[in-house]
Amino acid sequence: MADYTLRIRRYSPETGAAPYWENFDVDLDGHRSVLDGILQAKDRTDGSIGIRCSCRAAICGSCGVRINGRPNLACHTHLDKAAETATDGIITVEPMGNMPVVKDLIVDMDAVHWKKIQRVTPWLIPDGEQPEREYIVPPESMIDVTQTMACIQCGACVSDCLSMEVDPLFIGPAALAKAYRFVGDPRDGQQYERLRNLAEDPHGIYDCTHCFNCIEACPKGVAPMSQIMRLRRIANSDHDIEDRNNGHRHERAFVKNIERNGLLHEADLLPDSYGGKFHPRAVPELARGLPAILKALQRRKVTPGKALLHPHKAPDDVKRIYKHVHEKRERFELNLYVVGKEEDEAEPPQGVAVGHEGTEASASSAGHTPAERSPNR
Ligand code: SF4
Numbered sequence: 001m002a003d004y005t006l007r008i009r010r011y012s013p014e015t016g017a018a019p020y021w022e023n024f025d026v027d028l029d030g031h032r033s034v035l036d037g038i039l040q041a042k043d044r045t046d047g048s049i050g051i052r053c054s055c056r057a058a059i060c061g062s063c064g065v066r067i068n069g070r071p072n073l074a075c076h077t078h079l080d081k082a083a084e085t086a087t088d089g090i091i092t093v094e095p096m097g098n099m100p101v102v103k104d105l106i107v108d109m110d111a112v113h114w115k116k117i118q119r120v121t122p123w124l125i126p127d128g129e130q131p132e133r134e135y136i137v138p139p140e141s142m143i144d145v146t147q148t149m150a151c152i153q154c155g156a157c158v159s160d161c162l163s164m165e166v167d168p169l170f171i172g173p174a175a176l177a178k179a180y181r182f183v184g185d186p187r188d189g190q191q192y193e194r195l196r197n198l199a200e201d202p203h204g205i206y207d208c209t210h211c212f213n214c215i216e217a218c219p220k221g222v223a224p225m226s227q228i229m230r231l232r233r234i235a236n237s238d239h240d241i242e243d244r245n246n247g248h249r250h251e252r253a254f255v256k257n258i259e260r261n262g263l264l265h266e267a268d269l270l271p272d273s274y275g276g277k278f279h280p281r282a283v284p285e286l287a288r289g290l291p292a293i294l295k296a297l298q299r300r301k302v303t304p305g306k307a308l309l310h311p312h313k314a315p316d317d318v319k320r321i322y323k324h325v326h327e328k329r330e331r332f333e334l335n336l337y338v339v340g341k342e343e344d345e346a347e348p349p350q351g352v353a354v355g356h357e358g359t360e361a362s363a364s365s366a367g368h369t370p371a372e373r374s375p376n377r
Pocket residue numbers: 157160161162163164172173207208209210211212213214215224225228
């Protein structure tokens with residue numbers, strides 16, 4: 001009897017035939033990977049199965065697929081673990097989403113993923129004279145961007161990005177994480193220009209809906225959504241970039257709304273985002289939202305009383321949190337990927353030598369506690 005069964009989605013667009021599912025039995029131990037299973041099926045049963053792979057060690061990022069409906073690296077998923085999450089004991093393997101299928105499990109990364117990476121100018125643009133030798137930067141700065149440098153460009157986050165599903169032009173989680181890698185690098189001289197560009201783009205940093213899918217999907221802990229939030233924070237707090245998408249004002253209105261009401265008062269949020277109910281910018285937006293408002297009233301999802309007179313006031317706990325944050329003189333952010341030095345650990349050296357290509361020397365200190373303060377955010 002076979003150890004595991006893989007149900008693979010087969011599709012060859014050029015044949016004109018519809019996609020279909022095909023089962024393959026594999027004889028492998030549970031600690032072997034789903035990729036090993038696919039390769040065994042390809043070797044023993046059907047050599048035409050399309051799968052892209054190279055390193056088989058979660059390094060090259062080429063074997064991204066959906067396993068039991070969730071994106072992952074086929075070489076980084078054990079058969080026994082995959083079988084546990086399979087609904088009927090059969091492990092389903094299908095191509096990643098949001099990208100066109102080339103054949104079976106192979107998607108066209110050039111058409112979507114790499115195009116978006118190019119969009120964010122993925123190289124350093126240093127200011128001024130190059131130093132005679134290497135750039136010397138504070139170690140904390142490199143720790144801060146190390147998280148994004150861990151990306152292996154597998155596309156798993158792109159596969160399940162909900163915003164990209166709705167708006168295929170959205171720059172997307174992987175490319176925006178890449179953008180943070182350069183925005184957060186102290187050697188880059190174009191921080192403001194990069195941020196303005198990403199804020200003004202209607203498919204840029206304010207197009208993310210915080211669904212967390214990219215954080216869950218990423219096999220390398222890059223947490224693309226967190227990098228997008230960092231881009232927004234620097235654009236807002238450090239550069240005060242007022243974008244034409246109203247993203248900055250919307251975020252500010254959101255924060256003030258919670259501060260005032262404790263719970264989100266939706267009826268105020270939209271007008272506040274545009275400068276108040278009677279602001280010329282708010283009127284067309286409110287008019288555009290009128291059909292949805294009327295429908296909500298009709299279905300009693302909201303009553304005029306509740307909409308206009310929000311019954312909640314911020315409780316003391318919320319006020320205390322806001323007071324605590326307002327009293328901070330500088331922004332404090334925890335980088336939860338690279339956690340900081342132990343209390344009794346020796347002081348780090350004054351600078352870390354970093355090569356022109358951005359390969360850091362000893363900045364990464366994963367595995368330590370407690371969390372490290374991010375330096376320049
Ligand atoms: S959090 Fe944002 S970038 Fe990440 S998957 Fe969701 S919408 Fe996409």
